[in-house]
Amino acid sequence: xxxxxxxxxxxxLALLAVGLALPGRSExxxxxxxxxxxxxxxxxxxxxxxxxxxxxxxxxxSGRLMRTSVNERGVWYEVTGGRRRRAAxxxxxxxxxxxxxxxxxxxxxxxxxPFARWAGLLLRERLVGQxxxxxxxxxxxxxxxxxx
Numbered sequence: 001x002x003x004x005x006x007x008x009x010x011x012x013l014a015l016l017a018v019g020l021a022l023p024g025r026s027e028x029x030x031x032x033x034x035x036x037x038x039x040x041x042x043x044x045x046x047x048x049x050x051x052x053x054x055x056x057x058x059x060x061x062s063g064r065l066m067r068t069s070v071n072e073r074g075v076w077y078e079v080t081g082g083r084r085r086r087a088a089x090x091x092x093x094x095x096x097x098x099x100x101x102x103x104x105x106x107x108x109x110x111x112x113x114p115f116a117r118w119a120g121l122l123l124r125e126r127l128v129g130q131x132x133x134x135x136x137x138x139x140x141x142x143x144x145x146x147x148x
Contacts, residue, residue, distance in 0.1 A: 019115065020117070024110050024117065026108055029132075031103045035099040036100060040143055042091055046075055048065055053138075054139050056134040058131060065079060074088055083108055083116065085108040089104050
């Protein structure tokens with residue numbers, strides 16, 4: 001029994017130490033091309049605080065967003081509550097002028113929480129990445145449905 005407790009303690013301490021050595025932040029980025037104007041995209045993504053139906057990104061659905069900056073290049077958000085988290089939706093005119101490239105990034109800082117660092121390593125890219133992909137696909141459908 002004592003050996004089992006010792007082994008469990010050693011494994012736990014090793015997981016804790018590795019968790020503290022993992023990166024203290026993670027960034028998930030997704031990108032898409034839309035055949036529309038930057039103005040139409042910015043008008044749609046500026047509405048995230050009102051939880052638009054096309055957005056499956058959880059902070060927008062839970063109303064935990066604070067828009068911090070808007071300009072002709074994009075919209076920046078601070079996710080309130082919990083760990084420090086920022087998001088940006090950047091809109092760039094394609095070089096050939098046939099639409100825009102929309103890049104959505106979501107950055108979360110974990111501080112010294114080793115469990116959050118493990119979760120970020122193992123789950124965040126897949127889960128948050130899927131939310132961003134689904135939201136960008138839905139945004140593309142919304143803008144194509146609203147096309148003049």
